Amino acid sequence: MSGMNVLLQKEFREAWRSRKFLWIPLVFALLGMSEPLTNYYMMDILEAVGNMPEGFEMLMPELVPADLLLATISQFQLIGLLVLMASFVGAISKERSNGTATLLYVRPISFGSFFISKFIVISAVGFVSIVAGFAASVYYTVVLYGTFEVGTLLASIGTYFIWVLFVLALTLMMSAAFKTTVAATAAFIIIFIGQIIDGLVGTFWTISPWKLPLYGVQLIRGTMEMSDYWWSLVMTVVLICVCMSIGVFSMKKNASSTKI
Amino acid sequence: MTTLLQVTGLTKRFAEKTVVDAIDFVLEEHTSTALIGPNGAGKTTTLSMLTGLLRPSFGSVNMVGGDLRANIGFLPQYPQFQPWLSALEFTEMAAKLSGVSAKKAKQEAQKTLEFVGLGNDLHKKIATFSGGMKQRLGISQAIVHKPKLLLLDEPVSALDPVGRREVLDLLKGLQQQTTILYSTHILNDAEEMTDQLLFLSDGKLVEQGTLREVRQRYDEPNYVVEFSTVEEAQYFVSQSTFKCTVNGCYVSVAIQEDKPSMQQLLESLTAYPYLVRNVARQTASLEEIFMKVAKRV
Amino acid sequence: MMEELANIPWAIIAPLIGVQIILVIVALIDLSKIHATNGPKILWVLIILFINLLGPIAYFIVGRKQS
Numbered sequence: 001m002s003g004m005n006v007l008l009q010k011e012f013r014e015a016w017r018s019r020k021f022l023w024i025p026l027v028f029a030l031l032g033m034s035e036p037l038t039n040y041y042m043m044d045i046l047e048a049v050g051n052m053p054e055g056f057e058m059l060m061p062e063l064v065p066a067d068l069l070l071a072t073i074s075q076f077q078l079i080g081l082l083v084l085m086a087s088f089v090g091a092i093s094k095e096r097s098n099g100t101a102t103l104l105y106v107r108p109i110s111f112g113s114f115f116i117s118k119f120i121v122i123s124a125v126g127f128v129s130i131v132a133g134f135a136a137s138v139y140y141t142v143v144l145y146g147t148f149e150v151g152t153l154l155a156s157i158g159t160y161f162i163w164v165l166f167v168l169a170l171t172l173m174m175s176a177a178f179k180t181t182v183a184a185t186a187a188f189i190i191i192f193i194g195q196i197i198d199g200l201v202g203t204f205w206t207i208s209p210w211k212l213p214l215y216g217v218q219l220i221r222g223t224m225e226m227s228d229y230w231w232s233l234v235m236t237v238v239l240i241c242v243c244m245s246i247g248v249f250s251m252k253k254n255a256s257s258t259k260i
Numbered sequence: 261m262t263t264l265l266q267v268t269g270l271t272k273r274f275a276e277k278t279v280v281d282a283i284d285f286v287l288e289e290h291t292s293t294a295l296i297g298p299n300g301a302g303k304t305t306t307l308s309m310l311t312g313l314l315r316p317s318f319g320s321v322n323m324v325g326g327d328l329r330a331n332i333g334f335l336p337q338y339p340q341f342q343p344w345l346s347a348l349e350f351t352e353m354a355a356k357l358s359g360v361s362a363k364k365a366k367q368e369a370q371k372t373l374e375f376v377g378l379g380n381d382l383h384k385k386i387a388t389f390s391g392g393m394k395q396r397l398g399i400s401q402a403i404v405h406k407p408k409l410l411l412l413d414e415p416v417s418a419l420d421p422v423g424r425r426e427v428l429d430l431l432k433g434l435q436q437q438t439t440i441l442y443s444t445h446i447l448n449d450a451e452e453m454t455d456q457l458l459f460l461s462d463g464k465l466v467e468q469g470t471l472r473e474v475r476q477r478y479d480e481p482n483y484v485v486e487f488s489t490v491e492e493a494q495y496f497v498s499q500s501t502f503k504c505t506v507n508g509c510y511v512s513v514a515i516q517e518d519k520p521s522m523q524q525l526l527e528s529l530t531a532y533p534y535l536v537r538n539v540a541r542q543t544a545s546l547e548e549i550f551m552k553v554a555k556r557v
Numbered sequence: 558m559m560e561e562l563a564n565i566p567w568a569i570i571a572p573l574i575g576v577q578i579i580l581v582i583v584a585l586i587d588l589s590k591i592h593a594t595n596g597p598k599i600l601w602v603l604i605i606l607f608i609n610l611l612g613p614i615a616y617f618i619v620g621r622k623q624s
Contacts, residue, residue, distance in 0.1 A: 006356040010342070017344040019587055023617040029576055030610060037569070099340035103401060106311045107357040108330040136572065143568050256314045260304060260336050260413070343592075387592045 003109040007117035015121050020087055024125055027083055028076065028133030035071040036140035039063060065141050065148050070217045072137040073160065077213060080133065081191060084164070085171045088122050089184045092175040092251060099259040111252040119172055119244065126164045130157065152220045159216035159229075162236055166209050167191055169240045173247035176254065209236040261288040262324070264439050265310075265409060269319035272305050272463075279305045282319065283465040285458055287409070292435055294450035295443040296550065297460035303443035304337065306460065307413050310441070326408065330359060333402030333438075337414040339394060343387035347378055350386060351400050358405035372404040373397075376430060392423040399430060403438070410434065412442035416449055428452060447546040457546075459553050467553045471546075478549045481517040482542040483525065486510055488535035500528055512542065573610075580613035581605055593622045 015021045095101040174183035198210040206228040218224040265287040272280040280302040308314035311334045351369035376396040416424040459467035487493040487509050497504045503514040515521040584605045604612040
């Protein structure tokens, strides 16, 4: 992989100088804070808003830490992934359409290096983001509700990271294969419609990448059927590799559509 | 002379349209070649295929004694850069990606930027660069790794007269060190630095050769005789057996370029006491040759 | 006064304030260095300063103009 260091440096510089390395993790941190806080202060918020009938008492379900983590993950699943995907769906396609790719693709560097350098940096942003998000969520949950067991918590975060890797690999593959708008549409459909389908009729199967975020929380609850977990994990990792291979292939194939 | 690049039967088809049609040419080491032709003739497509960005439909491009991609520098017509990098960072990156060792890359980048006249802007972000500065940066990224072959797409077309002069001088300075192939539709530029001409029209290579060869082929030798009065000029035309055109005191005479014709011309000038001010052989400009080539097609 | 300060749940408020301060500082530094923004710069200064949390993020997403 010649030129890998140079390309990594370029991608890191871009992520850093466009401040993506900073604001995306902070968005995740805010998302992480919001769930435990709003749930905890729900009664106060409702009272402040007013219009409560006299003597009204809402029965708030008794929440355990794992519930708040699940609520946080569902925030990440929508807004968090939207931010990550929208930020990186142009990573390859925009370089082609604005012509900056020309001066890179004429160099004696393999498309594998180009693709993987982008994937590594994007994954690093994703990693820092979910670490920041979970840290914020766990902090408030611990302050307001109760503690986690460290081992299963880390396993849960790790599981969610594998899911995010899949989302990012898919996004980058789409960026390599299509123009930015088409790539964004395709990636959003697969990730978000996939979530909806899995939510509606997902009881018919147990092995799917879309179930990984939920399975991560079930690790904490201790209710996880481990064979389902492992097979879903293996399937996701295989799909990541498939996305990367197709991505490298399409990047090479589409190199000629670079604006000169 | 040793051959550096051999292009055989290079063809590019997009759907039904043939943009570049089976062109053959050879580039010798340390020569400059101008690829000229009107807009849409296929110049950029040809260069793109040479860089490897575009795969040819048919035909081959062979670099003698080396891998093509590792030995070229390419300047597109409108080079685009990562605006968040500085000039030095970008050139250094270009050098490293083209195989210059990490140790030497920064030093080479700095030297090259100074050579192209960006010595004072090393650390400025490219986002703040003007068009002329970007063109210089484009040249620096193309030459920083000392490629054997330099491919330039319309290197001076987008520049103002001052910028054009400076960039042309820069390129002339590079002629000794490397082989240059550049496209242009501005013929004065081609006339200024070229060993070989390639005329492209509608994707076909319609003419090629050194400037001299092409001139000889298309030059209809022409002598312009300047008389002192219009009457003299007209009288000469009426007496002459040559094909003449009058323009005031000037008569341009089309003759065969051989000794008998020459003698005949001179005799006809001495046959009558003309007051001849000047006799000069006229060379067709590249512009005129270009028009002729284009017309012939 | 001291009592009131002590009553504030710092464990809950402090991280929020921290994130807000980081966002505002980084956004303002970036704004001062950047070549051009979408829309007038002074507008972004106001948005960053007066819309808590979301102002700086909005700046990073839509305010920065590259190239």
